[in-house]
Amino acid sequence: MRRRLTVAVLVVLAVALVAAAALVAVRWWRDRDRTALEQATSYAPADAQRLSWTDWAAVRDALGADLDGSSSAGQVQSFLDDGFDRDLTSTSALVQSAPVLQERFGFSPATAQWELFSQSEQGAVVIVQMPDDTDLGDVADELEHSGFTPPGSDPTAGGVWDGSDVLPQVGANLTPELQYVALDADEHLVLTSDNAGYLRDTVDQLGDGSLPSGMADVVAASGEPLSAAVYDGPYACSALAMSHADRSDQQEADQLVAQAGEVNPVTGFAISAQPGGDVRVALGFENGDQARTNADTRSVLASGPAPGQGGDFTDRFSVDSATADGDVVTLDLTPTEGSYVLSDLSSGPVLFATC
Structure with a gap:
């Protein structure tokens, strides 16, 4: 009888190991040709309109931070x-x-691989990926110790932990996005929301x-950024609009756009902090003809006055290149010393992102 039980246990262990290996293989196949940002956005809700990305592992490396x-x-x-x-943490x-x-x-x-904050009119969620060797059971223990009510199911299998009543007592200045937490041990994810x-x-x-x-197009064009803000077309055309400026600045903007040439509405917008300190702006358009036209006009607008922001864009950065690739225009910018290009230009008014 003992021999039969031993064989049965070994069979169960073998099946579990095969399943784990298959999961790793599927994950590798799925992610082999995708950047970390593309991998992260694959977890975003389908209704996402605004994505805020921070590659915490890369930021720690860039700053030489030895944390655990x-x-x-x-x-x-x-x-x-x-x-x-x-200017690496504003997102x-x-x-x-x-x-x-x-x-x-x-x-x-200090310990996360990356963070993606997804927002839409329906809700918001923070998605954090932890290193593969993180035991989310330890995170579950911390949540329970802090007074969160655990889900009825496996606490690391995606059930929702409820901390809505205890969050103010856990610590000061905690974002409401931490009221509810879910742990996904298979994907090494911590997800939080206020809903x-x-x-x-x-x-x-x-x-x-x-x-x-x-x-998706502007995410692909953003490469491997340390941090980034990504918007869909309607949100970009609203959040970055010159309507946020006062009337005199709007009039100046109209004149500058008329002088620059044709501009078309964007289908997507991304601004990102690149390794090495540069900033990249990616603008999506309906087709390649629009992209080629807007590569010229957007470059002109990004090299002149910045109504609504004050001064000139050249006070903040130089435009190193403006290229059209397919439906996407990419502007590579070198910030001037002491400027905060990503955080300043991820909200409007931003003339060169006008629709």
């Missing part, structure tokens, strides 16, 4: 201060909460959605 789960809250804050000075939804996350949640910018239903829907559909083509 045992680092103090003060060390984490010092790292974030350095990141702010380099994160977790910066303000990071010291408490480090001490009370079992994950933070339990939206979080459940995100988990249930994880990896099933796809970005609109305009957003």
